[in-house]
Amino acid sequence: MTAELDRSRRYLKPVPRLPLPGEPNETHLGLYGWEDRLDAWVTSSPAICGRSAEQGDLPMDAEVTCPACIRRRPQYESVLARENDVPPVAARVAARRDPRYPAVRDTIRCYGWNDGSPMVPGGDADLLATRVMAAVRARETAQQPSCGECGHPQNQHGEADDPASVGQCRECAAEPDSEDDSWHDYEPPGA
Ligand SMILES: [Zn+2]
Ligand SMILES: [Zn+2]
Numbered sequence: 001m002t003a004e005l006d007r008s009r010r011y012l013k014p015v016p017r018l019p020l021p022g023e024p025n026e027t028h029l030g031l032y033g034w035e036d037r038l039d040a041w042v043t044s045s046p047a048i049c050g051r052s053a054e055q056g057d058l059p060m061d062a063e064v065t066c067p068a069c070i071r072r073r074p075q076y077e078s079v080l081a082r083e084n085d086v087p088p089v090a091a092r093v094a095a096r097r098d099p100r101y102p103a104v105r106d107t108i109r110c111y112g113w114n115d116g117s118p119m120v121p122g123g124d125a126d127l128l129a130t131r132v133m134a135a136v137r138a139r140e141t142a143q144q145p146s147c148g149e150c151g152h153p154q155n156q157h158g159e160a161d162d163p164a165s166v167g168q169c170r171e172c173a174a175e176p177d178s179e180d181d182s183w184h185d186y187e188p189p190g191a
């Protein structure tokens with residue numbers, strides 16, 4: 001059943017109630033993710049409504065009956081969808097090379113819980129810093145004026161070292177095009 005699930009993602013999964021007297025007879029929703037430490041898929045407890053729940057082997061499409069879990073489901077789904085919306089590899093590599101990346105990562109790392117343990121441990125801090133940096137870079141690119149010659153953002157255009165030659169547009173250069181017209185300086189739009 002878990003064969004088609006991606007271990008780098010988290011999912012929502014129906015979870016059974018605790019077998020305790022007085023516990024409402026409802027099926028809850030828990031966050032479901034791969035735990036390297038346990039080498040297994042596990043559901044979080046508490047469920048998303050805040051009640052403790054059992055680990056259980058309910059199917060992914062079992063009916064959820066807890067009203068609070070049902071109410072919170074859309075909010076969790078949109079968070080998970082954004083979590084899973086991973087930037088392309090090239091954008092993640094570029095984000096880690098960004099000179100601002102170390103400061104973002106160190107800022108994330110310096111936050112701890114009251115007991116001194118990090119809020120975002122080890123590799124998770126790198127992952128989060130990469131995602132933050134990639135989002136900032138994507139926003140900056142979206143705000144760049146586009147080139148009058150090729151339409152690509154200004155910051156994709158490199159300057160030539162020597163004033164007699166021309167610069168190059170990195171996005172044009174990356175396009176699989178037989179005609180290489182990437183060699184030009186950035187032109188302001190409408191020029
Ligand atoms: Zn619930
Ligand atoms: Zn251009």
Ligand SMILES: [Zn+2]
Nearest residue numbers: 150152169172
């Ligand atoms: Zn271009």
